[in-house]
Amino acid sequence: MTDQRDQPPATTVDVVLPCLNEAGALPWVLSRVPAGWRALVVDNGSTDGSAEIARSLGATVVAEPRRGFGAACHAGLLAAEAEFVCFCDCDASLDPALLTGFVRAVAAGEADLVLGRRRPSGPGTWPVHARVGNAALSRMLRRRTGTRLRDLGPLRAARRMALLSLDLTDRRSGYPLQMVVRAADAGWRVREEDVPYLPRTGRSKVTGTWRGTWQAVRDMRAVLAEPPRAVPSASAGGVR
Structure with a gap:
């Protein structure tokens, strides 16, 4: 008998998978999306x-020609219709199946935003320059x-309406940080859960080099320089 704790929450969930040349990783990533989720x-x-x-593997494809990690993530958020929205990289470094526990915590009111704290599965999985940044x-x-x-990992889950209320504006590498x-x-x-960080398929578009890492850091420092702004609480407007 399957443990009920291993089953996806009985609710609607959309998983946003930003994708730039991930043909080699897509079959595994999409096979790991929980049944019933989009x-x-x-x-x-x-x-x-x-x-x-x-x-061909049954995913809904959203086109976002404007380059940028944030542009892709936000296009997915705007296209989402489910009560809960998850984000996951599309390079096979993170397992979308782990998001079931994230959504369960948000649905139960235990957290408003759950992030995965990446734990490298072996030497070289997470380059030194990326960890330093x-x-x-x-x-x-x-x-x-x-x-x-301890991490600003891309594996995360929250309620869709609450995410939209944040009015996120960054369309580059600062998007995940601006959300937090x-x-x-x-x-x-905001809660962290340890997750295995696996060797990615292909080369990183953001943190594959020192230059890419520090460009991402510059983007994110600009986000941190923004003054605090009034944002509705996650429970405002009947989103919980």
């Missing part, structure tokens, strides 16, 4: 047939908001 693959200008592969941003986030996080900053400003309960 996979929204946001094609950010792929040239390797990613969009066609995603469609992530640690620096975590410290800056703590100084700016008081929120103590504005959530913290609104008094959201």
